[in-house]
Structures are given as structure tokens and as C-alpha cells.
Amino acid sequence: MPGSQTEGGPVLDVFIRQAGYEQDQSRISGIRLQVKPGGLTGLIGPNGAGKSTTIKAIIGILPFADAVIAFRGGKGSYAYVPEQPVYYETLTLWEHLALAAAVNELPDEVWVPRSEQLLERFRLEEAKHLLPGGFSKGMLQKMMLLIGFLSKPDVYIVDEPFIGLDPRATRDFLSLLNEERERGAGILMSTHVLDTAEKICDDFVLIDHGRMAAEGTLDDIRGLCGRPEASLFDCFDLLT
């Protein structure tokens, strides 16, 4: 069962017995994972394996989930960055930030300078007062990340952040993520970009057909494959 919620324990502790989109139609089962403070756990697996479903079970938006989800201290301060951008056609980028600030009860003196900084960091200043309907895929992805970073949560839950980001945006995103990890935030990130995941993640949960096929550090997973020199991609290939 998920363990303690004490200081020094995981920021996120998950056990999903079963979950899915319809009652009694389980899509994922037996998923256990923990995210440590300052840690980055990679959720990997083939298309349709159940990564997004796992994330939806964690944040509580699945119609059916038999699961125990514990955030440190029970507070549950997390930011979810979805794979598909979600936005309001009639609100500008700045109005989206204002709305996210209001939802998170951030005072003006906190969210306004932080938003300005994030816009500069993600090179979106010129889009500040534009409607997102005309944004490119990468700009929408950046907007989702910006909203996530605004609230400085204990846990980031990020579903495939790299698709659509150009190399510079990827670098900016990773450096911001590192700053947040230094602050003690933990990150659960689903991705198919395995060469990047191999470089940045502390540990991995490999999902296949709705179940955990492997977990642990890259060395743990290499051990499981019996291939001490293998890349994450090679292990992925062998185990799925």
C-alpha cells in the first residue's frame, strides 16, 4: 500500500488497482509508482499502453478508478499539463494566466511578475494579448506549460511535453524543470522521447497493455533485460 506522507517521503504515491473509462471495463491495473521530492519519474510505454489513462486516474478524472492516490501532506498541490492543449477560444494568453492565477488564489504581486518572466523565458511576449486559436502547436504547448509552472506546485504531472516544442523551447522547458526540482518539486512525465527521458529521468515506470512491465532506474531496467549496456530504447524494445 502507498506509504507515509511525511516530510522526506514521496511527494506522490500511487496504487491503481484497476481503472478505466467504463465501470468494470478495466484499461489499467496493478500500477504502483512513487515520485520523490526533486525526482523525475518517466512514464513510458507503447501507444495505447495506458500512460494517459494512468495520469487521468492519478488526477481523478476517470469515470472508474479503484485507486489510492496520496500527495505529500494530503494537500495535493499539483499541476497537470495535458497532452492535448485545452483552452478557451475567447480568452487571450494573458487572460488564461490570470484565470489560472485566480483558480490557484495567487495574488497579483505574485502571478503578474512570474507570468512576465515565464512569457519571456518561453519567448511568448508578443503573443501575450492574442487569442490561442491562431497559435501554432508549439505555442499552444508552451501555453500549457506556462500555466503549469505558474502555480509552483509540489508535483508536476506532464503528459508528453516534447511534441511540438522546438529545440530551444525544449531546452528552456528542461532548465525550468530543473529549477523546480531543485526547489523540491517532483515530476511524473509521460513521454515517447526516450533518448531525452534516458538523460533526464531518475527512474522509470514502463507500462505495456495496461500493466507495469518494468520499473526502477535505467540500471534496474537494464538488469531486468540482462543487457547492462543497453539504451532505454533497447530495453523498451525488449520488454514490450
Ligand SMILES: Nc1ncnc2c1ncn2[C@@H]1O[C@H](COP(=O)(O)OP(=O)(O)OP(=O)(O)O)[C@@H](O)[C@H]1O
Ligand atoms: N476516452 C477513452 N474512452 C475509452 N477508451 C479509451 C479512452 N482513451 C483511451 N482509451 C483506451 O485506453 C487504452 C489506453 O490508452 P492511453 O491513452 O492511456 O494510452 P497511452 O499509453 O497514453 O498511448 P499514447 O502513447 O498513444 O498516447 C487504449 O486501449 C485506449 O483505446
